[in-house]
Amino acid sequence: MSAYTDSYRLRYQLPSVQQQTEVAVIHAASDIQNEDAATPDHADRLAWANWANKNSSVAFEPFRWPVAMNPSIQASVAADPSGQSVADNDVQFVVNSILPQVIADFVANPPK
Secondary structure, eight states, X not given: OOHHHHHHHHHHSOHHHHHHHHHHHHHHHXXXXXXXXXXXXXXXXXXXXXXXXXXXXXXXXXXXXXXXXXXXXXXXXXXXXXXXXXXXXXXXXXXXXXXXXXXXXXXXXXXO
16 A cells, blocks of 8 residues: 555554544543633634534534644555554644634634
């Protein structure tokens, strides 16, 4: 397989990684719901978090490609093609890293 087909498989065909990604999104949403209201951009962050908790099966979509393209996650899947060895912390790192971009897109393009 090529790196591209490996990434595609990771994105679409490894349920364990998809589950980890969805749970990581809910963890991030929960953290936002519990953060100090004085946190910069809290209102927008809270709006996204509340929406994500109700719509997790959709909310995790923007995170799936970044998770699939992460070198650490790719290395874990290369070592264990089942995906079972992918560390929760690696997935959470990716989710937390791109969360500001996802929230900005949510604010600019609210779901209908």
